[in-house]
Amino acid sequence: MRHKILAGIVVSTMLFGLSGCSTESEKVNYNLQKEADNFNIRRKLTVFNLRTDTVLFQMEGLCSIDTDSDGGLNVTVQTGASEFRQHYIRMAPENCYVVKDITSGTLPEWGFKVTHTD
CATH class of the missing domain: 1.20.5 (Single alpha-helices involved in coiled-coils or other helix-helix interfaces)
Known part of the structure; x- marks a missing residue:
């Protein structure tokens, strides 16, 4: 036993x-x-429309990216030693996003860059 x-x-x-x-x-x-x-990796987020093949939004910097329950993106960007900005991006069914590691990019230490089309 x-x-x-x-x-x-x-x-x-x-x-x-x-x-x-x-x-x-x-x-x-x-x-x-x-x-x-933890904002140690520099990233580039690109959102584009699958139907029109148009880039709708780009963001570069020290980003933390989460998706919420309805598929939207919650992006927090570090802009200084203790400074942050929050961005919310609603994703539509015809949109897609890609996140790329650009740690060796050319932005300044706390720099970030946002580009979007109107």
């Missing part, structure tokens, strides 16, 4: 330990996302 209990504990521990394993790619993605959310 004691061996069965011990074997059950060992198997449970092994299964629990294996469930926490992840691939190297998952670890890197998690770490990069954390770095971006």
